[in-house]
Amino acid sequence: MHVTMIGTGYVGLVSGACFADFGHDVICIDKDASKIERLKSGGIPIYEPGLDLLVAQNVKAGRLSFDTEAAAAVKKADAVFIAVGTPSRRGDGHADLSYVYAAAEEIAGLLDGFTVIVTKSTVPVGTGDEIERIIKAKRPDAQFAVVSNPEFLREGAAIEDFKRPDRVVVGLEDERARPVMTELYRPLYLNETPIVFTSRRTSELIKYAANAFLALKITYINEIADLCEALGADVQQVAKGIGLDKRIGGKFLNAGPGYGGSCFPKDTLALVRTATDAGSPVRLIETTVEINDARKKAMSAKVAKALDGDLAGKTVGVLGLTFKPNTDDMRDAPALDIIPALQKLGAKVQAYDPEGEEAKHMLTDVDFKADAYEAATGADVLVIITEWDQFRALDLDRVKSLMISPTLVDLRNIYKPEDLRSRGFKYASIGRA
Template identity: 60%
Template sequence: MQIVMIGSGYVGLVSGTCFAEFGHNVVCIDSNAAVIENLQAGIIPIFEPGLDTLVTRNISAGRLRFSTDTASAVAVANAVFIAVGTPSRRGDGHADLTHVYAAAREIAAAAPDDCVIVDKSTVPVGTAREVEAICREVAPHKQLSVASNPEFLREGSAIEDFMRPDRVICGVDDPKAESVLRAIYRPLSLRETPLVFTDRETAEVIKYAANAFLAIKISFINEISDLCEAVGANVQDVAKGIGLDKRIGSKFLHPGPGYGGSCFPKDTLALLQTARSNGVPLKIVTAATEVNNTRKGEMVERVIRLCGGSVAGKKIAVLGVTFKPNTDDMREAPSLMMIPAWQAAGAQISAFDPQGRGHADQYFSQVNWANDPYEAIVGADAAVLLTEWNELRALDLAKVKAQLKSPLFIDLRNVYPPEDMRSAGLQYHSIGRPYRDAGARSLPA
C-alpha cells in the first residue's frame, strides 16, 4: 500500500513509521520544513522509546520518507491519513478543526480517484461527514472515500500500542474504504487483533468515550484516596482489591496529582461541548473534569501545609515535570500549575526531569535545573516526587536524606513503601495511605 500521513507530529510520525514497519510505503508530510529536514537526517522531534530506531530502520529500507510536498505524495496514494493537531478552541472548548479541514482540501485536490482519506486525528462526531463534503466541493468529479480510524496510543508506549493494539477501530460508510483499511491492517491479523468496523459517527464517539472513561477512573481513584486518608485506609490496597474484579480492571487506578497530557483534558472538554450542543448532559464526565481541575490546587496546598503552612523563602525540589514518564510532553502537566503556584507563594524551585527540560524551559522561569535528582534536592526543605520516572523509583534514600536540608519527602505518585522511607529517617508523605501503614498487609498480587 502507498500511504501518506499528513502531519508528522506525535500521532503522524508514530503511525507512519509503524505502517512502514508493517511493510507499506509511507510518506510523512509536514508543512514545517525544519521538521522534515531533521527527520530526513534521523533527528526525532519527540521523545518516544524505540521510535528513533524504527525510523532509521525504515528510512534505510526505503519504506519511509519525509516531505513537505503534499500534492506529489498524495497523487499516487492508496490511502491518506489526516494526523494534524486538534487543540481545544479558545473561548468555547470545541476541538479546533482548522488544520483538519485545510488538509482535506489539499488532499482532495491532489488525490487519485480511488483514494481513501482517513481521519486519524481525534475529531468530534460528524467530522468525517464534513471532510467528505469538503472533498465533494473541491473535487466533485472524484469518487473519494472518507473513513475514521482513531488512534489509541499511550505516550511512552506508543510503538507497542500500535504494533500490538487491543483493537483497531475503523469507521466506514462504503466497501472500498473497508477493503483498503483491512489491507493496511492485515499484518495485525497474524496476532488476531480485533478489527472493529462501524459507521463513522460511532468510531468518532468510541475515541472520545474511551478517553473520557479512563479520565473518570483517574478522578474516581483520586477521590477515593481522599476518603482513604480520612478513614485510615490504604488506597493502593483498595485499588488492587477492586482492580482484581475483571469488570473493573486494574488500569488507571493509580492516585496522583491529576491527569494531564495531550488527550484527556482536551478530549473530555471536546466531548462535553459536543454533548451540550446536542442537548445531552454528561454529568459523570463533567464531574470527572471538575475533580481533576481542583486536584492540582489541592496538591499545591498539601505541599505548603506539609512545609509548615508556608513555603516563603524555602527551596522545593521537584522530581519529574512531564505529565507522565517516558515522554517529554509537557501539555497539561500538573507541574505547569503547581510550580508557578509554589513560586507565587515564595518558594525557590529546583527541578530534575530526564527528558522534560527542553520543553519545560518555555513554561517556567527562575527554575534551577539539575542534572540528576540528588543535585536537585541539595539543601531543599522538601522533595516532591511529581512524575514517576524509572530513574526516580530506586533512589539512594540515605543519600536523599543527607542532601536534604529538611528530611521531608512528599511522594505524589506513591512510588515508595512508607516503611522504607521512615527507616531511612525521612518524613514521608504519600497519597491515600495512612502514616501507620508500614506494617499493613497487602492483598495478594
C-alpha cells in the same frame, strides 16, 4: 500499499513508522520545513522510546520518507491519513479543526483515482461528514471515501500499542474503503487483533468515550485516595482489592496528582462541549473535568502541609515535570499547575526531569538541575511529580544528606512509607495514612 501521512506530530510519525514497518510504502508530509529536514537527517522531534531506531530502519529500507510537498504523495496513495493537531479552541473548549479542514482542502485538489481519506486525528462526531463535504465541493469528480480510524496510543508505549493493539476501530460509510483498511492492518491478523468496523460517527465517538472513561477512572481513584487519607485506609490496597474484580480491572487505578497530557484534558472538554451542543449533557464527565483541574492546583497544599503549612522562603526540589514518564510531553502536565502554586506560596523551586526540555519554555523562575541529586541539594522538601524509573531507586541516604530537612512528598506513591520513615524521612504520599 502506498500510504501518505499528513502531519509528523506524535500520532503521524508513530503511525507512519509503524505502517512502514508493516511493509507499506509511507510518505510523511509536514509544512514545517525544519522538522522535515531534521527527520531526513535522522533526527526525531519527539521523545518516544524506540521510535528513533524504528524510523532509521525503515528509512534505510526505503519504505519511509519525508517531504514538505503533498502533491506526488497524495496522487499515488491508496490511503491518505490526516494526523494533524486538534487542540482545544481558546474560549469555548471545542476541538480546533482548522488544521484538519485545511488538510482536507489540500488533499481534495490532489486526488487521482479512488483514494481512502482516513482521519487519524482525534475529532468530534460529524467531522468526517464535513471532510467529505469539503472534498466534494472542491472536487465533484473525485473518487474517494472518508474513514474514521482513531488512534489509541499511550505516550511512552506507542509502538507497542500500534503493533499489538487491543483493537482497531474503523468507521466507514462507503464499503469500497473496507478492503483498503483491511489490507493496511492485515499484519495484525497474526495476533488475532479485533478489527471493529462501525459507522463513521460511531467510530468518532468511540475515541472520545474511551478517553473520557479512563479519565473518569483516574479521577474516581483520586477521590477515593482523599477518602482513604481521611479514614486511615490505604488507597493502593483499595485499588488492588477492586481492580481484581474483572468487571473493573486494575489499570488506571493509580492515585496521583491528576491526569494531564495531550489527550485526556482536551478530549474530555471536547466531549463535554459536543454533548452540550447536542442537548445531551454528560454530567459525569463535566464533574471529572472540574475535579481534575482543582486537584492539580490543590497539590501545593499537600506540600505546604509537609512543612507545617509554611513555604515562604523554603526551597522545594521537584522530580519530574512531564505529564508521565517516557515522554517529553508537557501538555497539561500537573507540574504546570503545581509549581506556580508553590511559587505563589513563597517557595523557591528547583527541578529535574530526564526529558523535560520543553518545561524550560513553559515554567518561569525555576532553577533547572542536571539530575535528581542536584534537585535535592539544599531543599527543605523534595516532591515527586512524575514517576520516572530513575526516581524509583534513589540513594535515599545520599538524598537525605543533601537536603536541609529530610522531607519527601511522593505524589505517585512509588515508595513505601515504612521504608522512608525508617531512614529518618518525614514522608507524605497520596491516599495513605
